[in-house]
Amino acid sequence: LGADLAPGPVLVVGLVLFGFVFALNSAVHSYLVLAYSDAERVSMNVGFYYMANAGGRLAGTVISGAAYQAHGLEGCLWWSTALVVAATVFSLPLPAIVHAGGEKRHAD
Numbered sequence: 581l582g583a584d585l586a587p588g589p590v591l592v593v594g595l596v597l598f599g600f601v602f603a604l605n606s607a608v609h610s611y612l613v614l615a616y617s618d619a620e621r622v623s624m625n626v627g628f629y630y631m632a633n634a635g636g637r638l639a640g641t642v643i644s645g646a647a648y649q650a651h652g653l654e655g656c657l658w659w660s661t662a663l664v665v666a667a668t669v670f671s672l673p674l675p676a677i678v679h680a681g682g683e684k685r686h687a688d
Contacts, residue, residue: 591653609633615677 609629617625647659 613626613629614622644656644659648656651659
């Protein structure tokens with residue numbers, strides 16, 4: 581936001597891009613929950629996923645509000661970037677998915 585651009589349109593374009601990435605990410609998460617689930621525990625795993633997702637959204641809302649109050653919009657965006665990097669690092673060691681035919685693949 582230090583460039584000579586109008587902050588309103590920049591923020592709107594950023595939010596649209598975020599919404600697009602969020603939709604793709606949500607679809608991948610739904611696939612991964614099903615891919616990592618045992619056939620007998622799919623409903624329990626999906627339920628746990630939605631419960632954890634709701635808890636994560638609540639925590640994210642509280643943390644983003646605190647970050648915005650403490651550091652402003654730019655600080656909030658830096659916190660967001662740091663947490664996306666952390667999520668990426670924590671996702672790297674996920675085990676390969678074993679499909680019904682015994683085929684082993686990474687979820688990419």
